Amino acid sequence: MKRLFGTDGIRGEANLYPMIPEIALQVGRAVGYLFKNHHHQSKIIIGKDTRLSGYLFESALTAGLCSMGVNVYLIGPIPTPGIAFLTKDMRADAGIVISASHNPYYDNGIKIFDNNGFKLPDELERKIEKFIFSENFSEERALKEKVGRVFRIKDALGRYAVHLKSVVPPYLNFEGLKIGIDCANGACYHIGPLIMEELGAKVYPLYCEPNGLNINENCGALYPNEVKKLVLEKNLHLGIALDGDGDRIAVIDDKGNFWDGDDLIALFALYLKEKGLLTSPYIVGTVMTNQGLEKFLEKEGLKLIRTPVGDRYVVMSMRENKALLGGETSGHIIFFDKATTGDGLLCALRLATILIEKGKNLSEFHPPFEKFPQVLINIQVKEKKPLEEIPELLNRVEDLGKKLGKTVRILIRPSGTEPKYRVMVEALSEDLAKEVAEELAEIIRRNLL
Known part of the structure; x- marks a missing residue:
C-alpha cells in the first residue's frame, strides 16, 4: 500500500505529489468517514499557518469533508497547538492543521488530531491511507440534505489566548520584562506579541509580517541569531524564536x-x-536527546525515557508513563497538564513565569547541565532509501561500534518531513564526534546523491 504519512503528518512541496489538492480532497473524505459521529452532526475544525498554498488545501479538505456529511469550521491562521486545544474545547470530532512547520513557504503539510487533541497513532494513519487508495471508497458519500456545511469561527484566537494565559498564576504579571519574539512570519504573528503584552511585558516583535511567501525565511526557531541580535542590541531579558506553526521554540x-x-x-x-x-x-525525550541531560536527570532522582523522533511519540510515552514533562532537542516542549502537543508560546509563558518568580535572569541558570559533544549533519538526498539498502553505511557503523564501543553514540535516520538524511554522532570529544559524523555523511552522499 502507498504511504502518505511521515513522522508528522503528510508533507511535501505544494502542488507536487503527495501535497496536491486531489490527495487533500481524499484525505478530507477519509477523515470525515473515519471520525464521523452517528449520534450527532459531525464537525471538524481546520486551521492553517500563513503559507500561500494554505488556501488551496483548505478548500480541498473542506470539499472532501462536506462530501461525507461533516460540518467544517474554518479557523484561519492559528498555531498548531491552538487547533489541538480547540478540537477538544469545541467538542469537535477531529481537527486538521495545514502546515509544513519549519519548512520553506513552498512546502505544505496536513496534520490531524483526534477529538481529544492528540495526533493520530500510526494505525489510524494507515487506515486513512487505506481508504484513500481503495477503489470501493469512492462510492461512500453524503447525499441531498446530508451534505456538510461550512462555518467560519471568529473568536478562535481569543479562546486559545485565554487557555495560554491560564498557565500564568493570576497573581503574577510580566511587568518589567523586556521580551523579543520572532514569530517566523508564521501562525503566531498576531497572538504571540499580543499575549505577552497583555501580561505586561515590553514586547519587541520580529518577523511578524507574513505575506504568504516569507514564512520561516531566514527567521524563526531555525535562525535564532536574528532574535539574539535583538536581545543584545536592546538589552532584553529574553528572546524567543518560534517556527512557522508555533509548536517549537x-x-x-x-x-x-x-x-x-x-x-x-x-x-x-x-x-x-x-x-x-x-x-x-x-x-x-527522544533518541536525539543529549546523554548529558539523561545523567543530569538521574542525579536529580528522575529518569529519562527515550522515544523515536517526533513529538507525537513523546506524547504517547508521556500518556503511558504519566509524565508531566517531555520534549525534543529541536524545541518541541510538552507540558501534559496544559497541552497535548508541543507549544512554543505556552513554553515561553512558563519560562517567563520562572524568571518573575525567581527574580533572576535566565543566564544565571546557564548552562543547566554539562552536554556531551554532539554533531548533527543534514544531507539533502534525491531518494530516501531504507538504511538496509545502503550496506556500506551499515558495515561502517558496525565497525565503528566495535572500535569505539560506548564512547560514541550514532544515530542515522531519514527525515520524516524533508528529503534529507540526518546523521547524529555524540562522543566524549567534539573532534571525534565531528570526524565520525563527516565520514558517515560522506558515505550517504556517495550512495544517495
Whole structure:
C-alpha cells in the first residue's frame, strides 16, 4: 500500500505529489468517514499557518469533508497547538492543521488530531491511507440534505489566548520584562506579541509580517541569531524564536546564550520538581536527546525515557508513563497538564513565569547541565532509501561500534518531513564526534546523491 504519512503528518512541496489538492480532497473524505459521529452532526475544525498554498488545501479538505456529511469550521491562521486545544474545547470530532512547520513557504503539510487533541497513532494513519487508495471508497458519500456545511469561527484566537494565559498564576504579571519574539512570519504573528503584552511585558516583535511567501525565511526557531541580535542590541531579558506553526521554540537568554530543547527540559524539570508538580519520576525525550541531560536527570532522582523522533511519540510515552514533562532537542516542549502537543508560546509563558518568580535572569541558570559533544549533519538526498539498502553505511557503523564501543553514540535516520538524511554522532570529544559524523555523511552522499 502507498504511504502518505511521515513522522508528522503528510508533507511535501505544494502542488507536487503527495501535497496536491486531489490527495487533500481524499484525505478530507477519509477523515470525515473515519471520525464521523452517528449520534450527532459531525464537525471538524481546520486551521492553517500563513503559507500561500494554505488556501488551496483548505478548500480541498473542506470539499472532501462536506462530501461525507461533516460540518467544517474554518479557523484561519492559528498555531498548531491552538487547533489541538480547540478540537477538544469545541467538542469537535477531529481537527486538521495545514502546515509544513519549519519548512520553506513552498512546502505544505496536513496534520490531524483526534477529538481529544492528540495526533493520530500510526494505525489510524494507515487506515486513512487505506481508504484513500481503495477503489470501493469512492462510492461512500453524503447525499441531498446530508451534505456538510461550512462555518467560519471568529473568536478562535481569543479562546486559545485565554487557555495560554491560564498557565500564568493570576497573581503574577510580566511587568518589567523586556521580551523579543520572532514569530517566523508564521501562525503566531498576531497572538504571540499580543499575549505577552497583555501580561505586561515590553514586547519587541520580529518577523511578524507574513505575506504568504516569507514564512520561516531566514527567521524563526531555525535562525535564532536574528532574535539574539535583538536581545543584545536592546538589552532584553529574553528572546524567543518560534517556527512557522508555533509548536517549537528556541530561546536566547539575556547574555546571548542559546537554549535548545534539552536545556529547557532540564530547567523545567528542576522547577517542577521543586514545586512538587511532577506526576511521576519520568521525563520523556527522544533518541536525539543529549546523554548529558539523561545523567543530569538521574542525579536529580528522575529518569529519562527515550522515544523515536517526533513529538507525537513523546506524547504517547508521556500518556503511558504519566509524565508531566517531555520534549525534543529541536524545541518541541510538552507540558501534559496544559497541552497535548508541543507549544512554543505556552513554553515561553512558563519560562517567563520562572524568571518573575525567581527574580533572576535566565543566564544565571546557564548552562543547566554539562552536554556531551554532539554533531548533527543534514544531507539533502534525491531518494530516501531504507538504511538496509545502503550496506556500506551499515558495515561502517558496525565497525565503528566495535572500535569505539560506548564512547560514541550514532544515530542515522531519514527525515520524516524533508528529503534529507540526518546523521547524529555524540562522543566524549567534539573532534571525534565531528570526524565520525563527516565520514558517515560522506558515505550517504556517495550512495544517495
